[in-house]
Amino acid sequence: MAKNFKIGEMFKSGIITNNPVLMQTLGICPTLATTSSVENGLGMGVSAMVVLIASNVVISLLRKVIPKKIRIAAYIVIIAGFVTMIDLILKAYGPSLSKSLGLFIPLIVVNCIILGRAEAFASKRTVGASFFDGLTMGLGFTFALFIIATVREIFGAGTFLGHEVFGSAFQPASIIGMAPGGFLVLGIIVAVIQLIQRKKKEKKEGNA
Amino acid sequence: MLTSLFQIALGAVLVENFIFNKFLGCCPFLGVSKKVETASGMGMAVTFTMTIASAITWLIQHFILDVFGLGFMQTVVFILVIASLVQFIEMALQKMMPALYSSLGIYLPLVTTNCAVLGVALLNIQNDYNFIESIVYGFTAAVGFTLAIVLFASVRERLEYSDIPKSFEGLPIALVSASLMAIAFMGFSGLKVV
Numbered sequence: 001m002a003k004n005f006k007i008g009e010m011f012k013s014g015i016i017t018n019n020p021v022l023m024q025t026l027g028i029c030p031t032l033a034t035t036s037s038v039e040n041g042l043g044m045g046v047s048a049m050v051v052l053i054a055s056n057v058v059i060s061l062l063r064k065v066i067p068k069k070i071r072i073a074a075y076i077v078i079i080a081g082f083v084t085m086i087d088l089i090l091k092a093y094g095p096s097l098s099k100s101l102g103l104f105i106p107l108i109v110v111n112c113i114i115l116g117r118a119e120a121f122a123s124k125r126t127v128g129a130s131f132f133d134g135l136t137m138g139l140g141f142t143f144a145l146f147i148i149a150t151v152r153e154i155f156g157a158g159t160f161l162g163h164e165v166f167g168s169a170f171q172p173a174s175i176i177g178m179a180p181g182g183f184l185v186l187g188i189i190v191a192v193i194q195l196i197q198r199k200k201k202e203k204k205e206g207n208a
Numbered sequence: 209m210l211t212s213l214f215q216i217a218l219g220a221v222l223v224e225n226f227i228f229n230k231f232l233g234c235c236p237f238l239g240v241s242k243k244v245e246t247a248s249g250m251g252m253a254v255t256f257t258m259t260i261a262s263a264i265t266w267l268i269q270h271f272i273l274d275v276f277g278l279g280f281m282q283t284v285v286f287i288l289v290i291a292s293l294v295q296f297i298e299m300a301l302q303k304m305m306p307a308l309y310s311s312l313g314i315y316l317p318l319v320t321t322n323c324a325v326l327g328v329a330l331l332n333i334q335n336d337y338n339f340i341e342s343i344v345y346g347f348t349a350a351v352g353f354t355l356a357i358v359l360f361a362s363v364r365e366r367l368e369y370s371d372i373p374k375s376f377e378g379l380p381i382a383l384v385s386a387s388l389m390a391i392a393f394m395g396f397s398g399l400k401v402v
Binding site: 025026027028029030032033072073076077080081083084087088103106107109110111112115175178179180181182183184186187188190191192194195198 | 228229230231232233234235238280281282283284287288291292320321322323326327330331334373374375376377378379380381382383384386387388390391394
């Protein structure tokens with residue numbers, strides 16, 4: 001069986017070089033809204049990853065059946081179906097998580113990462129490749145949410161997954177946990193990435 | 209009646225601004241805010257769609273989904289309605305108001321994947337608004353979105369010419385300015401009609 005994709009490379013691309021949030025700036029709304037705590041961020045990341053994998057596989061299976069002209073509508077229905085399933089599962093087994101994520105669970109439907117991967121990848125490739133694409137992109141999304149949420153929870157509340165980090169004397173900067181902090185932390189993280197990229201590039205040019 | 213409507217409007221535009229407080233519609237907020245002109249075009253397209261979508265999804269929820277006990281289909285039905293509504297608005301505008309179409313046309317397809325539209329439809333149901341309140345909420349939330357994106361675009365236009373640290377160029381400085389604007393909007397919290 002000839003495989004035209006390399007799993008290791010896909011992982012690197014999904015999580016680092018083409019990270020959907022940090023590199024491509026897709027799916028900013030859930031990123032900012034759910035990262036006030038690590039638990040919410042991970043919950044959102046994993047839910048979106050499950051929907052992404054499932055919709056990628058199904059769309060890839062149906063790629064020869066779906067007519068070109070109405071493909072976007074068909075993708076949206078498939079994605080919305082899986083989102084409804086996740087919504088119901090979370091309501092049944094994780095009511096507290098479901099409550100704190102609230103509106104953003106149904107809003108996974110309009111997450112541009114999922115529709116973007118469906119259009120750019122799953123509609124053209126085999127089922128296996130689409131599965132791994134969903135997995136790696138989903139992991140990248142979860143990873144980005146995890147980093148942002150970690151920073152925001154540690155500085156905004158002085159905790160990590162609910163455990164105190166600095167002891168009780170620490171005065172948390174609660175603004176980091178609120179709306180403005182979301183924009184600020186994401187902005188600084190993207191700036192750091194741009195700095196690293198620039199340094200790398202300069203090093204390469206220096207060697208050449 | 210009128211006070212409660214005014215309360216909803218004030219809340220949607222300033223106190224709980226969709227972008228700075230609820231994080232709904234951030235993708236277009238960051239994506240099409242490089243120029244004031246495009247930002248206001250996007251704002252108008254969103255206002256148009258959100259008002260109509262609020263009305264239609266409310267009717268569907270109360271006269272179809274609730275009647276037949278299909279509440280769990282909400283997400284699927286709403287997104288389909290919004291997607292087809294956007295298509296329909298596009299066609300209708302093209303036929304009836306070509307001038308408006310030529311200025312809004314390119315933004316309309318982008319509105320489908322704007323989470324603010326689906327978000328407002330779901331919030332209307334969650335908050336138990338009646339028909340009129342839903343329309344007012346949809347319209348004013350969109351006005352809040354337009355206000356935010358136009359203000360932000362004018363900030364970004366000036367950023368173009370300012371001296372920014374190299375690593376902060378592009379998206380990071382935009383996010384930092386959005387953060388400062390969000391702090392400014394926090395000043396409205398607690399604002400109430402007595």
